[in-house]
Amino acid sequence: MTTLEEHIAAAHPGADLGQTKDGTVFWRVSAGMIGDAVTLLQRAGVDRFLDLTAVDDPTRDDRFELNYLFYTSTGKRWFRLKARTNGDAPSITAQFAGADFYEREVFDLFGVRFVGHPNLTRLLLPDDWQGHPLRRDEPLGGEPVDFTVTRDVYGT
Amino acid sequence: MTTLDAKVPDAAPRQTLRINMGPQHPSTHGVLRLELELDGETVVECRPVIGYLHTGIEKSMESRNYMHAVAMTDRMDYLNPLGNNLAYALALEKLFGCPIPERATVGRVLLAELTRINSHLVWLGTAALDLGAMSTFLYAFREREELLDLFEELTGQRMMTSFIRPGGLADDMPEEWLQKTRKFNDALPRRIDEYEDLLTHNSIFKERTQGVGKLAVADAYALGVTGPLLRASGIAHDLRRAHPYCGYETYEFAVPTRTEGDCYARYLVRLLEMRESIKIVRQALDRMPGGEVRTSDRKVMPPPRRELQHSMEALIHHFKLYTEGLRPPPGEAYVGVESPRGELGFFVVSDGSGRPVRIHERAPSFANLQAIPVMAKGGLIADLVAVIASVDPIMGEVDR
Numbered sequence: 001m002t003t004l005e006e007h008i009a010a011a012h013p014g015a016d017l018g019q020t021k022d023g024t025v026f027w028r029v030s031a032g033m034i035g036d037a038v039t040l041l042q043r044a045g046v047d048r049f050l051d052l053t054a055v056d057d058p059t060r061d062d063r064f065e066l067n068y069l070f071y072t073s074t075g076k077r078w079f080r081l082k083a084r085t086n087g088d089a090p091s092i093t094a095q096f097a098g099a100d101f102y103e104r105e106v107f108d109l110f111g112v113r114f115v116g117h118p119n120l121t122r123l124l125l126p127d128d129w130q131g132h133p134l135r136r137d138e139p140l141g142g143e144p145v146d147f148t149v150t151r152d153v154y155g156t
Numbered sequence: 157m158t159t160l161d162a163k164v165p166d167a168a169p170r171q172t173l174r175i176n177m178g179p180q181h182p183s184t185h186g187v188l189r190l191e192l193e194l195d196g197e198t199v200v201e202c203r204p205v206i207g208y209l210h211t212g213i214e215k216s217m218e219s220r221n222y223m224h225a226v227a228m229t230d231r232m233d234y235l236n237p238l239g240n241n242l243a244y245a246l247a248l249e250k251l252f253g254c255p256i257p258e259r260a261t262v263g264r265v266l267l268a269e270l271t272r273i274n275s276h277l278v279w280l281g282t283a284a285l286d287l288g289a290m291s292t293f294l295y296a297f298r299e300r301e302e303l304l305d306l307f308e309e310l311t312g313q314r315m316m317t318s319f320i321r322p323g324g325l326a327d328d329m330p331e332e333w334l335q336k337t338r339k340f341n342d343a344l345p346r347r348i349d350e351y352e353d354l355l356t357h358n359s360i361f362k363e364r365t366q367g368v369g370k371l372a373v374a375d376a377y378a379l380g381v382t383g384p385l386l387r388a389s390g391i392a393h394d395l396r397r398a399h400p401y402c403g404y405e406t407y408e409f410a411v412p413t414r415t416e417g418d419c420y421a422r423y424l425v426r427l428l429e430m431r432e433s434i435k436i437v438r439q440a441l442d443r444m445p446g447g448e449v450r451t452s453d454r455k456v457m458p459p460p461r462r463e464l465q466h467s468m469e470a471l472i473h474h475f476k477l478y479t480e481g482l483r484p485p486p487g488e489a490y491v492g493v494e495s496p497r498g499e500l501g502f503f504v505v506s507d508g509s510g511r512p513v514r515i516h517e518r519a520p521s522f523a524n525l526q527a528i529p530v531m532a533k534g535g536l537i538a539d540l541v542a543v544i545a546s547v548d549p550i551m552g553e554v555d556r
Contacts, residue, residue, distance in 0.1 A: 021489040022250045049380050050492075051518040055505050067503065069490065069518065073377075073391075076398055078490070098380030101526055109214075124207035124555055133215050140219050 004072065004079055007044035024069075026080035031066070034083050035090045038068075042095060046070045046079060049096035052103065054110045056136045062086045064112050091117040109134035172200055179208045183286045183541045186551030190528070190544075192537065199540060202532040204525055209555040217515045221481030222248060222322065225515055229502075230316040232517055233553040235275040236495050238267045238307075240553075241320035243493045244515075246401060247502040248322040248482070250489035254453035258445045260324035265402050266440040267320060268493075269433040270337070273344070274303045275496035276430050283423070283545035284355060287364045292354050299347050302340055309333055322482060323456035325449040334441060341437045348430055355423070365419035369531035369543035372417065379530070380523040383498025385547065388425045389417035395494040407436050419546040426548075429496075456482065481510040490518075497521050497548055519553040 008015045008027060016028040029037045038046075051069035066089060068081040083089065091114035092099045103114040104123035111132035114120055122129060131138055178189040187208035193201040213232060217225045229244045230237035242264055249256065281296030304314040310333050311317040311326070319326050355361045371381070373389050386393055394411040396404040412428035414421035450457040458477050459470035486508040492501035498520030505514040524547050531543045 021487040022247070022491055024490060048377050050382075050499065050523070051380075051501065051503070051516075053503060053514075053516040055488075055514045067516075069501075069503075073393070078492070080490075096380070097375075097378045098523055098526055101522060122207075124210040126207075133212060136218075138215075140215065 004041065004044050004046070004075065004077075007040065011040055020080065024078045024080050026082050028082045031062075031083045031085035031089045034066075034068075034081070034092065035095070037081055038092050038095050041070060041079065041081070044072075045074045046072045048073065049092070049098045049102075050078070052099060052106060054106050054112060054134075056110060056134065058135065058137045060084075064110055066106070066112070068092075085112060087111065088113050088115060090115050091120075093117055108132070111135065170195070177537075177540070179205075184544060185282065185549060188525075188544070188549060188551055188554075190532075190540070192540075194537060197536050197538070199532045199535055199537055202529040202540070204528055206525065206551070206554050209551045211556065213556045214515060214517070218512055221510050222484065222512060223481055225512065226321055227316070227318050229517075230318055231552060232519065232556055233495065233497070233500070233521070233550045234315060235278050235550055236271050236497070236500075237315060237317050238271040238320055239275075239493065239495045239500060240517075241318060242268050242402075243491060243495070243500050244502045244504075245320050245322045246491040246493065247489050247504045248484055249456075250491055251484035251487055251504065251506055252322070252453065252456050254323060254451045254456045256324055256451055257448045259328075259447045260449040260451075261402050262440050262444050263325050263329055263449060264320055265404065265407070266329075266337070266437055266444075268402070269436045269440070270303060270306070272433045272496045273430050273437075274300055274307075276426050276433075277303070279426060279496070279545075279548045280351060280423075283542075283548070284361070286541050286545040287361060289355065289358075289361065292351060295347070295350060295354070299344065306333070306337055306340060309336070321457070323451040323453065328449050329444075334444060337437070338441050341434055341441070344434050345431065348427065348434075352427065356427075362420060364539075364542055365423060365546070366416075368419045368535065368539045369546055370417050371527055371531050375530050376417075376527065379526045381498070381527050382523065383495070383520050384422055384425045384429065385498070385524055385527065387411065387413045388421035390415040395492055395499060399492065401491070401493060407439050409433075409436050419542045422546040483508060483510050492518065495520055497550065498524060500553075517553065517556060519556065521547075521549040521551075521554045525549050525554055 018026050048071040050071050053067050055065045057063050062084040064085050066083045070079045089112055091103055103117050106112050107120055108122040108124055109132055173194045175192050176189060177192055178184040179187040189205040191203040191205055192199055213228050217228055226241060229240040233240050277296045277300045281293040284292035307317055308314045311319040371389050376386050376389050390413055392411045392413045397411050409432040412425050414425055454473040458474050463470040464474060484506040486506055488505040490501055490503045492499045500520050501518035503516040507513050532540045
């Protein structure tokens with residue numbers, strides 16, 4: 001049986017593979033390649049989409065690192081796909097219907113736009129919310145408490 | 157002669173009706189809102205709308221230290237607090253690579269399984285109540301109350317326990333408590349027989365659940381469904397078996413599956429899971445070794461009080477840990493555990509400082525919720541209540 005790594009190496013020699021601390025293998029691709037990479041993984045036996053989240057690093061131009069987590073039932077292992085983007089990424093809802101909520105969540109909380117998503121609207125926050133709270137440069141915020149002093153300082 | 161039918165203009169267009177079910181509907185188990193399109197009583201389309209319980213936990217975690225995050229994991233899936241603590245602790249321990257004493261590991265299995273029983277009891281009670289079986293609800297909550305008393309005695313809290321911490325357990329389990337747990341555990345199989353008497357062969361319950369809310373394996377895979385939902389559709393996937401953690405490979409237990417994929421199958425799978433959990437609890441109690449429940453790695457857990465009296469190094473470790481908090485080495489780790497609802501995973505990213513860069517929870521209910529439209533489509537609105545109940549969504553972890 002060929003492993004996922006062999007499938008990837010055959011199609012993309014010199015693919016950027018690595019391992020997280022828990023031993024899950026990840027493959028780093030460019031944002032434009034996400035769709036092709038997922039198709040390749042599907043052909044290699046990846047049959048379940050488990051998770052998608054982003055990690056923000058505002059000091060970089062391509063600040064969002066998308067982290068996809070897949071599972072293969074035949075190989076009995078997790079597999080991670082990583083891609084960096086500055087705000088746009090292709091949607092994988094056509095390949096895995098379960099990515100629907102996850103992409104909406106990342107759009108909602110990070111502001112990454114998934115091109116090709118059938119209904120890319122806010123998921124957790126109200127539709128008229130301003131900003132994307134999970135960005136690192138978004139302040140934690142909070143509602144000013146109505147004390148006399150806050151009234152003077154913040155004009156509430 | 158004119159018939160009654162003739163009075164109805166036959167050109168009347170057939171209209172569908174759009175209504176909201178929830179967020180305050182009692183059978184939506186929290187604040188789930190479903191936008192329904194109905195044709196008569198048939199569900200044409202169902203769209204879950206979530207976010208009513210969004211509390212920004214993942215954002216709050218980034219502004220606090222790693223130890224504070226433990227308390228917040230409790231509040232995600234509030235029926236499985238110890239399971240959430242466990243998943244988070246395991247992810248952090250992957251970063252630290254610290255050894256966990258045997259007593260703590262067995263204690264974690266014991267607590268995780270008790271929590272699974274607790275969660276399934278609440279599910280059983282509320283799911284049966286949704287279908288009109290009031291007495292099951294009372295019986296299930298009677299047992300749950302005993303279980304919460306046990307949790308309270310051990311951890312000081314009934315629900316938000318924060319007892320499983322990175323590096324081991326918060327405190328030792330007293331012998332007395334272990335005996336009480338054994339007594340409760342030994343009494344439980346008979347209680348489950350009682351629930352079965354009430355429901356398993358109850359024709360009303362069977363009619364409400366059999367053949368209702370079918371989920372095919374292909375759909376389940378595509379939607380990322382895990383846990384009892386997947387096992388009721390015929391896939392024997394359980395992380396305790398497939399990727400054992402905490403030494404689950406050394407325990408004897410079965411992974412119950414059904415092939416029907418309907419609400420009744422999910423009910424049976426969960427009941428059988430409770431019976432398997434009872435077995436695991438018994439094995440954990442039988443093999444409970446002595447010794448410490450906290451890791452010897454002083455970068456993760458503070459030294460015991462007795463060392464502080466005469467060891468300068470212990471005092472320094474204690475001081476550093478309480479002023480700076482945990483500082484895991486840079487890197488990222490994901491650990492998935494089998495929660496009562498499916499694959500629960502924590503993805504932790506550390507840059508080596510005392511504050512997490514990112515903590516993300518892979519919540520099983522979040523993915524399972526996406527299966528509701530598939531299961532509800534074409535069914536009756538009354539069946540939708542059974543479907544939601546059989547999914548067992550916990551909005552606390554869906555919205556986070």
